[in-house]
Amino acid sequence: MKLTLKHPLEQFVISQPFGNVLMQDGINVYQTQLGDIGHPGIDMVGTTGQPFYAAHDGVVIAVEQDGRGGIGVVLRTENTFDFDGQELYAKTLYWHAQTGSIVVKTGDKVTAGQHLGNCDSTGVRIGQILAKDSHLHFGLIPSKFNPGAPPGYGAYYEAFDYNNGYHGCVDPAPYFEAPLNNAISPPGYPTLAEQAVVQAKEILQGITKSAEPVSIKQEFLDELLKVVELIKNLL
Numbered sequence: 192m193k194l195t196l197k198h199p200l201e202q203f204v205i206s207q208p209f210g211n212v213l214m215q216d217g218i219n220v221y222q223t224q225l226g227d228i229g230h231p232g233i234d235m236v237g238t239t240g241q242p243f244y245a246a247h248d249g250v251v252i253a254v255e256q257d258g259r260g261g262i263g264v265v266l267r268t269e270n271t272f273d274f275d276g277q278e279l280y281a282k283t284l285y286w287h288a289q290t291g292s293i294v295v296k297t298g299d300k301v302t303a304g305q306h307l308g309n310c311d312s313t314g315v316r317i318g319q320i321l322a323k324d325s326h327l328h329f330g331l332i333p334s335k336f337n338p339g340a341p342p343g344y345g346a347y348y349e350a351f352d353y354n355n356g357y358h359g360c361v362d363p364a365p366y367f368e369a370p371l372n373n374a375i376s377p378p379g380y381p382t383l384a385e386q387a388v389v390q391a392k393e394i395l396q397g398i399t400k401s402a403e404p405v406s407i408k409q410e411f412l413d414e415l416l417k418v419v420e421l422i423k424n425l426l
């Protein structure tokens with residue numbers, strides 16, 4: 192059976208997808224700060240204090256502060272799911288929570304949609320623009336049972352492929368039962384469609400401001416194609 196996830200927030204905007212690479216002075220910030228080749232989860236911007244919810248049924252295996260001052264919850268499924276032909280447990284991470292907001296404790300059984308805590312921006316945030324705001328870092332780690340595994344987030348359930356460049360995390364996006372693009376934005380944040388329109392306008396303005404005489408030329412057609420691509424990605 193394939194894992195299906197519910198959205199952990201009712202309203203959100205994705206500020207960073209899984210695998211996003213952020214370069215500063217020619218250096219991959221994720222590589223230097225986390226040892227990952229890119230962003231190891233999905234950042235969902237919400238408002239401060241906005242509740243976040245369990246994405247699946249399972250058990251709470253950790254409620255704690257990480258070494259970077261972030262507060263979070265880790266869940267594990269009690270059943271295995273098919274991950275590319277491997278029967279594995281799923282661990283999900285919910286990070287940057289508000290201090291004192293976590294309403295579950297280690298060992299609690301939870302059901303999909305159950306309130307876990309509230310959003311904030313605790314700990315170290317890596318990323319651009321919206322990452323400074325309250326957001327939920329949502330991570331997914333397909334995991335195997337190993338009775339000899341060292342204690343940690345969910346002792347005995349360790350990442351199936353720890354050396355995949357993301358410490359075993361994989362892109363959660365394909366597992367959501369509702370597409371992420373259709374999410375409602377929190378108040379005050381542009382929707383993905385609005386963001387695309389702004390981008391499209393910038394591209395078109397760039398063309399019309401050009402000193403070149405306006406004629407149908409290849410460059411113009413290429414730019415129009417980019418606009419079409421932006422819109423296509425929303426459908």
Ligand SMILES: [Zn+2]
Pocket residue numbers: 207230232233234327328329
């Ligand atoms: Zn993140």
